[in-house]
Amino acid sequence: MSTRSVIPFGPQHPVLPEPIHLDLVLEDEKVVQAIPSIGFIHRGLEKLVDKKDFQEMVYVAERICGICSMGHGLGYCDAVEHIMDVEIPDRAKYLRTILSELSRVHSHMLWLGLLADAFGFESLYMECWRIREEVLDMFEIATGGRVIFSVMKIGGLRRDLPDDMLKDFRGRLDKIEEQLNEVSKPFFNDVAVKNRLVGVGILTPEKADLLGTAGPFLRASGIARDIRSTKGYCAYDQIEFEPIISTQCDSYARTEVRIKEIYQAIDIIRQCIDKIPQGAVETPIKGFPNGEWMTRIEQPRGEALYYVKANGTKFIDRMRVRTPTFANIPALVEVMAGCELADVPILVLTIDPCISCTER
Amino acid sequence: MSLINFNKTVIKNLFSKPATRKYPFEPKEYPERTRGHVVNDMDVCVLCGLCSIKCPTHAITVDKAEKTWSIRPMSCIQCRCCVDNCPKKCLSMDTHFTEPGSEKITKTFHQSEKAIAAQEALMKAAKERAAAAAAAKAAAAANAQPAANAQPAAPAGGAQPAATEKKDN
Numbered sequence: 001m002s003t004r005s006v007i008p009f010g011p012q013h014p015v016l017p018e019p020i021h022l023d024l025v026l027e028d029e030k031v032v033q034a035i036p037s038i039g040f041i042h043r044g045l046e047k048l049v050d051k052k053d054f055q056e057m058v059y060v061a062e063r064i065c066g067i068c069s070m071g072h073g074l075g076y077c078d079a080v081e082h083i084m085d086v087e088i089p090d091r092a093k094y095l096r097t098i099l100s101e102l103s104r105v106h107s108h109m110l111w112l113g114l115l116a117d118a119f120g121f122e123s124l125y126m127e128c129w130r131i132r133e134e135v136l137d138m139f140e141i142a143t144g145g146r147v148i149f150s151v152m153k154i155g156g157l158r159r160d161l162p163d164d165m166l167k168d169f170r171g172r173l174d175k176i177e178e179q180l181n182e183v184s185k186p187f188f189n190d191v192a193v194k195n196r197l198v199g200v201g202i203l204t205p206e207k208a209d210l211l212g213t214a215g216p217f218l219r220a221s222g223i224a225r226d227i228r229s230t231k232g233y234c235a236y237d238q239i240e241f242e243p244i245i246s247t248q249c250d251s252y253a254r255t256e257v258r259i260k261e262i263y264q265a266i267d268i269i270r271q272c273i274d275k276i277p278q279g280a281v282e283t284p285i286k287g288f289p290n291g292e293w294m295t296r297i298e299q300p301r302g303e304a305l306y307y308v309k310a311n312g313t314k315f316i317d318r319m320r321v322r323t324p325t326f327a328n329i330p331a332l333v334e335v336m337a338g339c340e341l342a343d344v345p346i347l348v349l350t351i352d353p354c355i356s357c358t359e360r
Numbered sequence: 361m362s363l364i365n366f367n368k369t370v371i372k373n374l375f376s377k378p379a380t381r382k383y384p385f386e387p388k389e390y391p392e393r394t395r396g397h398v399v400n401d402m403d404v405c406v407l408c409g410l411c412s413i414k415c416p417t418h419a420i421t422v423d424k425a426e427k428t429w430s431i432r433p434m435s436c437i438q439c440r441c442c443v444d445n446c447p448k449k450c451l452s453m454d455t456h457f458t459e460p461g462s463e464k465i466t467k468t469f470h471q472s473e474k475a476i477a478a479q480e481a482l483m484k485a486a487k488e489r490a491a492a493a494a495a496a497k498a499a500a501a502a503n504a505q506p507a508a509n510a511q512p513a514a515p516a517g518g519a520q521p522a523a524t525e526k527k528d529n
Contacts, residue, residue: 056416059439127369130379137391144393144453150439158444159393185365 073152092156107300156282215302227298390455404450411442
C-alpha cells in the first residue's frame with residue numbers, strides 16, 4: 001500500500017467560484033476519500049424573518065441565489081399562499097411556469113458552459129454563455145432585471161407579460177433552439193468530450209436513492225423523480241411532459257439529461273404560451289398568515305424544500321430552505337471515492353453546486 | 361471526426377460580428393421595463409411618505425417639516441415597491457443605472473414651489489369644506505333640537521380635530 005496524502009480542494013479554486021472545501025485523501029493519483037466542509041459563505045438570510053415582514057421576505061428569498069432567484073421567490077410565495085389559503089389566478093400560474101422554465105434554460109446553459117470550461121473547451125464555453133445571454137435579455141424585457149427579477153408577489157405576480165411579448169419570446173426561443181442544436185453537437189459527439197465524461201463518477205440507482213440525491217444528478221442515475229410531475233404547483237398540471245432520465249449513471253449521462261432538459265423547458269414554455277388564459281395576474285391578500293406549510297418545487301438544480309411557519313402576525317416565525325446542492329453533497333462524496341484527481345473538478349461540477357444557496 | 365462537430369460554429373464566428381458590444385462607444389439600449397434607479401417628480405410629490413414606509417431597505421426618507429424627499433442610492437435594491445405604491449404616481453423607474461461612486465451618498469430633493477402652492481391650495485379647500493360641513497352640521501343640530509344647548513357644541517367640537525388632522529397630512 002502506498003502512502004496516503006491529503007490535499008485541500010477549495011474553498012478558493014480556479015475551476016469553481018463556489019466556496020466548497022474538500023479534503024481529498026489521495027493514494028498516488030487516486031482519490032480514496034473526500035471529506036467535504038461548507039460554512040464559508042453563511043449570510044443568515046433565514047434569520048431575517050425577524051426583521052422583514054412576510055411581504056418583504058419575498059425580496060430576501062429571491063436573493064438567496066443569483067441563478068435560481070426565480071425558484072426561491074416562487075417557493076416562498078407558494079408556501080405563504082398555501083398558509084393564507086389564497087388561490088392565484090390561472091394566468092399568474094402560467095406566467096410563473098414560463099419564467100421558471102426560462103430560468104431552467106439559463107441555469108443549464110450556464111452549467112454547460114462551466115463544464116466545457118472545466119474540461120478545457122474554451123470556445124464551447126463562450127458559445128454556451130452567449131446563448132445564455134439571450135435568455136437573460138428576455139428576462140430583462142419581461143421583468144426589468146437580469147438576475148434579480150422582483151416580479152414574484154404573494155398572491156400572484158407584480159407585472160403582467162403582455163401577449164405580444166410572449167409572441168416575441170416564442171420567436172426568440174426558436175432562435176435559441178437552433179443555436180442549441182449546433183452547440184450540443186460537440187457535447188454529444190466529440191471524442192475529447194466523451195473521453196473526459198464517459199464512465200467518470202458512476203452513481204448507481206440504489207446509491208442515488210439511498211443518499212437522497214435530487215435533480216438531474218438523480219435522473220441521470222435512471223430514477224424518474226421530478227417534482228414538476230407531481231403537478232403540485234404552478235401550471236404543470238396542464239402541461240404534458242415526461243421526466244428525462246438516462247441509465248448510464250456517469251458524468252456523460254448528467255450532461256445528456258441537462259441538455260435534453262433545456263429542449264424540454266423550451267417545449268414547456270411553448271405549450272404555456274399556447275394555453276395561457278387571459279385575466280388578472282394577482283389575487284389581493286388580506287390579513288396575516290397563520291399556520292405552517294412545506295412546499296417542494298423543482299429548481300434547475302433539483303428538488304428544493306421551503307418550510308414556512310407563521311403565527312398570525314406581520315412577521316413569520318420561521319423560514320427554512322433545503323436546497324438541492326445540500327442533498328447532492330453526500331452522493332458527490334460517494335462518487336469521488338475511487339476517481340482520478342484530475343476528474344475531481346468535473347465531478348464537483350456535475351452536481352451543479354450552488355454553495356451560496358446551500359448556506360443562505 | 362471530432363472537429364466536424366464544431367466547424368460550422370467556428371467558421372460562422374470567423375465571419376460574423378462579435379457577440380459582445382464595444383461598451384463605452386456603443387451604449388446599451390435598455391428595454392422599457394429595466395429597473396435602473398428611482399426618479400421622483402418633485403412637481404407632483406405631496407410628501408405623503410408611503411414610499412418610505414413600503415421600502416424594504418428603508419432607503420427613502422421623507423421630511424415633511426423641511427419639505428424634502430431623500431434617497432440613499434446605495435441602499436436601494438431597485439425592487440420597484442415604492443413606484444407601485446405611490447398614490448400620486450410621481451415616482452418612476454428610470455432605465456439607466458446610477459453612476460458608480462466611492463462613498464455612500466444621500467440624494468435630497470426639495471419639494472418644488474409649484475407643488476407646495478398646489479398642496480396648500482388643496483389644504484385650504486379641504487379646510488374650507490370641513491369648516492362648511494361642520495357649520496352645516498351644527499346648524500342642522502341647532503334646528504333639530506333648539507332647546508338643548510349642549511348638543512350643537514358636541515358635533516362642532518368633533519369636527520375640529522378632523523380639520524387639524526387634515527392640516528397635518
